[in-house]
Amino acid sequence: xxxxxxxxxxxxxxxxxxxxxxxxxxxxxxxxxxxxxxxxxxxxxxxxxxxxxxxxxxxxxxxxxxxxxxxxxxxxxxxxxxxxxxxxxxxxxxxxxxxxxxxxxxxxxxxxxxxxxxxxxxxxxxxxxxxxxxxxxxxxxxxxxxxxxxxxxxxxxx
Numbered sequence: 001x002x003x004x005x006x007x008x009x010x011x012x013x014x015x016x017x018x019x020x021x022x023x024x025x026x027x028x029x030x031x032x033x034x035x036x037x038x039x040x041x042x043x044x045x046x047x048x049x050x051x052x053x054x055x056x057x058x059x060x061x062x063x064x065x066x067x068x069x070x071x072x073x074x075x076x077x078x079x080x081x082x083x084x085x086x087x088x089x090x091x092x093x094x095x096x097x098x099x100x101x102x103x104x105x106x107x108x109x110x111x112x113x114x115x116x117x118x119x120x121x122x123x124x125x126x127x128x129x130x131x132x133x134x135x136x137x138x139x140x141x142x143x144x145x146x147x148x149x150x151x152x153x154x155x156x157x158x
Contacts, residue, residue: 001026002085002109003035004100006092007065008042008051015092018114022091023049034083036075038068038094052079054096068096076103085109 003022007015019035024047026033033049035042038056045051054075056066076096080103088104090097090113097113104111123131 001031001033001087001089002079002083003033003089003091004094004097005035005037006039006067006094008035008037008039009046010041011039011064018091020046022089023047034079034085036079038066038096040066068094072096073099076100080104080107080109087112089113 003019005015005019007013008019009016016039019037023033023035027048035046035049035051036054037051038054040053040056042051042053052075054068054072056068059065059067076099086109088100088109088111090100090111092115101111
């Protein structure tokens with residue numbers, strides 16, 4: 001299984017915790033896994049899983065996270081052809097998932113995804129200026145969910 005994640009240990013958040021539990025359970029059941037993430041501080045291996053760090057940048061006002069550049073084509077193709085995954089799993093939304101889903105579709109590899117981010121809780125933890133400035137994010141999470149849902153639905157079924 002080829003897994004994409006926006007965060008991984010040593011960072012502690014919902015995505016990294018979900019990834020560590022998923023990797024431990026999949027490896028315990030005998031599945032071969034590889035993780036691609038945009039977090040530069042991630043180790044090279046975790047519980048038998050090779051970790052590939054994608055080229056990324058640090059977003060404004062969110063210093064502990066990184067976002068992968070949208071089109072790391074060479075890294076994606078190398079990962080697909082060397083590892084030959086049976087399934088691709090996205091954990092959390094990132095722009096890099098769109099070209100990855102296209103490559104997976106062209107290679108007839110099934111894609112699944114999960115979303116682990118509470119925008120309201122994150123906004124509540126920010127200062128007043130950030131909350132006022134980014135209030136639109138509460139509405140964008142609904143748009144983002146439907147965008148990815150319809151993108152995958154139409155791309156994979158039509």
